[in-house]
Amino acid sequence: MADTKGVMIVGELAEGKLTSTTTELLGAAKKLAGDLGQEVIAVILGSGVGDAANEAISFGADKVYAIDNDMFADYTNDAYTGALEKLNAEAAPEVILMGQTSMGLDLASRLAFRLGTAVILDCVDLAIDPDTKLMQKTKPVYGGNAIAVYVGETKPQMATVRAKTMEPLQQDTSRSGEVVAFDPGLDVSTVRQKVVDRVKEEIEGIKLEDADVVICGGRGVGSAEAFDELRELAKLLNGALGASRPPCDSGWVPTNIQIGLTGKMVAPTVYIGIALSGSSQHQAGMSGSKNIIAINKDPEANIFGIAHYGVVGDYKKVIPALTEKCKELLSG
Amino acid sequence: MNMIVCVKQVIDPETPSASFKIDPDAKRALASKDKPMVISPFDENAVEAALKVKDANGGKVTILSMGGETAKDVIKHSLAMGGDEGYQMTDAAFDDSDSYATAANLAEAIKKIGEYDIVLCGRQEADWDAGQVGTGVAEILGIPSVTAIKKIEIQDGKAIVERVLADGYETIEVSLPLLVTVSNEIGEPRYATLKGIMAAAKKQVTNWSSADVTPAQARSQMLKIYIPVHEGECTFIEGDTPEEAGANLAAKLREAKLI
Numbered sequence: 001m002a003d004t005k006g007v008m009i010v011g012e013l014a015e016g017k018l019t020s021t022t023t024e025l026l027g028a029a030k031k032l033a034g035d036l037g038q039e040v041i042a043v044i045l046g047s048g049v050g051d052a053a054n055e056a057i058s059f060g061a062d063k064v065y066a067i068d069n070d071m072f073a074d075y076t077n078d079a080y081t082g083a084l085e086k087l088n089a090e091a092a093p094e095v096i097l098m099g100q101t102s103m104g105l106d107l108a109s110r111l112a113f114r115l116g117t118a119v120i121l122d123c124v125d126l127a128i129d130p131d132t133k134l135m136q137k138t139k140p141v142y143g144g145n146a147i148a149v150y151v152g153e154t155k156p157q158m159a160t161v162r163a164k165t166m167e168p169l170q171q172d173t174s175r176s177g178e179v180v181a182f183d184p185g186l187d188v189s190t191v192r193q194k195v196v197d198r199v200k201e202e203i204e205g206i207k208l209e210d211a212d213v214v215i216c217g218g219r220g221v222g223s224a225e226a227f228d229e230l231r232e233l234a235k236l237l238n239g240a241l242g243a244s245r246p247p248c249d250s251g252w253v254p255t256n257i258q259i260g261l262t263g264k265m266v267a268p269t270v271y272i273g274i275a276l277s278g279s280s281q282h283q284a285g286m287s288g289s290k291n292i293i294a295i296n297k298d299p300e301a302n303i304f305g306i307a308h309y310g311v312v313g314d315y316k317k318v319i320p321a322l323t324e325k326c327k328e329l330l331s332g
Numbered sequence: 333m334n335m336i337v338c339v340k341q342v343i344d345p346e347t348p349s350a351s352f353k354i355d356p357d358a359k360r361a362l363a364s365k366d367k368p369m370v371i372s373p374f375d376e377n378a379v380e381a382a383l384k385v386k387d388a389n390g391g392k393v394t395i396l397s398m399g400g401e402t403a404k405d406v407i408k409h410s411l412a413m414g415g416d417e418g419y420q421m422t423d424a425a426f427d428d429s430d431s432y433a434t435a436a437n438l439a440e441a442i443k444k445i446g447e448y449d450i451v452l453c454g455r456q457e458a459d460w461d462a463g464q465v466g467t468g469v470a471e472i473l474g475i476p477s478v479t480a481i482k483k484i485e486i487q488d489g490k491a492i493v494e495r496v497l498a499d500g501y502e503t504i505e506v507s508l509p510l511l512v513t514v515s516n517e518i519g520e521p522r523y524a525t526l527k528g529i530m531a532a533a534k535k536q537v538t539n540w541s542s543a544d545v546t547p548a549q550a551r552s553q554m555l556k557i558y559i560p561v562h563e564g565e566c567t568f569i570e571g572d573t574p575e576e577a578g579a580n581l582a583a584k585l586r587e588a589k590l591i
Contacts, residue, residue, distance in 0.1 A: 076504075077477055102497045105455075106479040109431070109464030113471035118432055118551035121463045136555065141460050142361055143345050145352045146559050148460075152552040192476035192510075196492075197503040213591075237591055245516060255482075255517045256500070262455065262480075262515065264498075270590050280349060281458075291590055293581070294566070302349050307566045311581050313574035321578030329586045 004155045006063075007033040008041040008093035010084065011056060012103060016048070018055050021099035023168035025161060026060040028126060029097060030169055032135065035128040039063060041093060043182075045080055047073035057177035060169045065091065065182045074195040075103050079186060081110045086184035088115055093156050095135055097126075100160040108160045119158035120150045124165045135159070143261060143280035144287070163265060164288075201256045206240040208257060213239030214268045216259055216286070218276020219246035220296065220315065227253055230274060233323050236330070242266065244282040260285035275315045278303025295319065333391035333486060335382040336445060337415070338438055338453045338469070339375040341399045341406040344368070345458040352559065359557050361459070371406040374454025376413075378514040380521040381484055382452050383414045389486050392416045394445060398426055398437055404537065411532035412524030418537040419445060425542040429550060431460075435468030436548035441540065442473060450491065451511040455480050463513075470511035478504055482517035 007029040011022040022042075029040045042061035044052050046068065053064040067083050080103075088096070088111075096111070098104035100122045112119035124147075125138035135157045141148045208214065215234040217227055227247070234241045242259040243252075259266055261281040267288035274295050276282065279302060286292070287306055294307040295315050304310050311318050344367040353362045363369060371379075382393045395410040397403045398421040407418040421441055429437060442451060451473070453466030463479075470477035482501060483494040491506045496515050524532070569584055571577030585591045 102480065102495070105463055106467070106477075106495075109467040110471050110477060112464070113432070113435065113468045118430070119464065120552065122461065139461070141557065142343070142352065143458060143461065145347075145349055146354055146361065146557055148359075148557040149555045150552050151555055154551050192507045193478065194505045195502050196505050198497075199500045199502070201500040249516055249520055255496075261461065270585075277346075279346060280352075281345060291588075293585070295578075295581075300348070300350075304566050305349055306562060306564075308564065309581065309584060310566045310568050311571075311574070311577045312568065313571075313577050317574035318578035318581070321575035322582050325579040325582035326585075326591055329582060330591065 004092045004094040006039045006041045006091065006093040007036065007095045007097070008043060008091065008156070010096065010098045011042050011044045011052070012099065012101060013044065013046055013049070013052050016050060016052065018052060018059065019099070020168070021101055021163050023059045024163070024166040025097050025099055026056065027168040028161060028166040030060045032095060032126060032128055036094065036133065038094060041065065041091065043067065043084070043087060045072040045083060053179045057175050058171050058173045061177055063178045063180065065180050067182050067184060069183070071186065071188050071191065076191055076193040076195065077106055077110055078191040078193055080107050081114055082186045082190065083184040084111050085114050086186070087182055088156065090182070096156045096158045098160045100162045104160040108158060112158050115156065117154040117156055117158060118152035119160070121160045122162050123159045124162050126159055126161070140284060144284035145280045164267070201254065203256060206238070208240045208242055208259070208264045208266055211240035211266070212268050213237045213270045214242050214259070214266050214286070214289070215239050215272050215274065216242040216244065216276065217247055217253070217274050218244040220275025221247060221252070224252040229319055229323070233272070233319065233326070236323060236326055237270070239270070244276045244279070273303050273307070274319060276303060277301050278306065333385050333389045333449045334447045335385060335391060335450045335452060336394045336396055336442055336448045337375070337378050337382045337410065338451070338466070339379065339395055339397045339406050339410055340372045340457050341369050341397065341403045342372045342457060342459040344370045345373065354557055354559055356557070359554050369402060369405070371409055372454055372458045374456060374458070374514060374516065376521040377516050377518050378452040378454045379410045379413055379415060381481070381512070381514045381518045382450070383522065385450065385484060385486065386414070394419065396438065396441055396445070397421070398434060398441070407537055408532050409524055411535045412528040413522055414528065417535055419540060420537055421540045421545060423541040423547070425547040429548070430552045431462045431464045431468060432551040433548040435465045436472060437545055438465065439469045439472035440545045442469065444544065449509050450484070451475070451509070453511070453513045455513040455515050466511055466513040473511070475509050475511055476506050477511045477513070478506060479513040480515045481512045482515055484512060
C-alpha cells in the first residue's frame, strides 16, 4: 500500500471566494500537518476557480489542486466523488477533511466508502495521537448529550468539521505555494444527478447566524399566530427570530429558522428561549450563546441546565410584561 | 414503486439531560427504564417519505431494521403507518457495528430482499448522529445518493428530489434506482391509526441473523465516550406574578447591559 502523506482539505467557494468554513479547515489542517511533519493541501472544485487557489495559499495551503471544469459548476455527489477518487490515487493524502456543510455531509461518507476507508462527521476537535500518530476525531453524540472520540487505521483518515470550531490562520498574502491544475478525466455520462434549480429562501431582517440577539420559540408557543409576540420582541431588541424543531415541523414558522443540530448554529450575545424544553439537539445549535435566558413554565426543563437567567412561568404572561418593560427601559 | 426504508430503534432523544447516563464499559448510553426506546425521528420521516411516494405512485414499502430483539417494535410501528412488510436483522454479531459495518450489513440485506427502486434512510440517527449509513449503503449497492431531502417525486422514470441547503434548497433530477436520506422538512410523519396497528399485526416480518447476512468488520473504533460537565448556574428571576417576573427580568438584563 502506497505511503500516504499530506493533510488535504476540500474547499468550498461562495461567490468566487473561500467560505469561512474553508479557512477554518485550513487552520485545522495546519495544526495537524505540523504535528505530522507533513504539508497542507487544498483542493478546490468548480468552474472558474480563478483566484481561490491563491487565496487558499494565503490561508495556509502549501499546495492547491484546482479541479476546474464545467461539470463541477454545481456540486453533484457522483462528479465530486469521482474527481476526488482520482485525485486521491494521484496525491495519496494521509488525511482528508471537509466542512460539515450540505456538501460535506453528502460527499464525505460517499468518498470514504469509495476509497475503502472510514470517516467521522461533524467533529468538533481533531488531534494527532503522539504515540500512534493517528488522528483522533471528537464529536458530540446522542444529540449532544455525550462526546465520543473515534480513531481509524485505514487511509486516508477522514473527517468533516463543524463550522466555527476551528480557527483560521491570519491571512498572509506573501505566503507562497504551488498551484496544480488537475483533470480527473471523468466521463460526464457517469454523473447520475443533475441540479435543475436552486431556490434561495430569504429570511426577512437580520440573518440568524449573524444576529447579536436571538429570540427563539419552542413547542410551548402553541401556534403560528403566537409567534408574532416573539417577532415583536425580536424587532424591539434588534434581534432575529429562531425556533426549535417542533414549531418548524408543525408549520408555525418556516423551516429555515430552525436552530439545532441539523439546523442553524447560533452563538449570539443574547439568546432568549421561550417555551422550549431545550432538547440536546436544540442545545447543539445554541449552547455557544454568551448569555442564555430561558422562560418556561416547567422548572425541570432541560434549557435551565445551560441558562444563565431563567423565569419559571407561563410565557403568555411573562413575555408581554418583558416586552413592555424593555420598551420602557430602552426609550428612557 | 418498490421502496425499502431502513429504520433504527434508539434511546428516546427526548430523554431529559438529567436522566441521561452512559455505560463507560459498553461505551453507550443506558436505556431508561421509564422511557421506552423509539424509532429514530429522521427514520420516521423516511417512512413518511416512502408512504408519500406510494400514495402518489402505488407500490410497496418494505421496512428493514438492524438491531436488538425490540427492533421489532419500530418495524411494527412503521408497518402500522402504512408499510407492507418487514425484515429484522438481529444477532449479537451485528451489535458492535460502526457506520461502515452497519452500511455493509444493510446493503447485504437489501441485495437479499432483491427488488427496489428507492432506498430511504433518515439523514442521521438520534443516537450516534453518524449520518453516513445511508450514503454508505448507496455506494456499496452502486446506486446514486442524495442526502437531506425534503421532497421526492417520480416523473418520467426519474426521481425529482429537493435537497435542503443552508439558505434554501435545490431541485435535483436523479436516475432510478437511487437512495435518499430524509430530513424533517419532508413533513410530519402520519400517525399509526388503530386500523393501521391492527393491520400491522398481520403483516409479514422476516427474521434474519448472521446466518443470513455475514457480519462485516468495523473500520472505526470508539476510544471513549463521556458526558461533558456543565459549569455555571441559572439565576432564576422571581416575581409575585409571572408578569412581575417578566418585568424584573427586563430590569436585570438592562442592569447587566445585555439590552
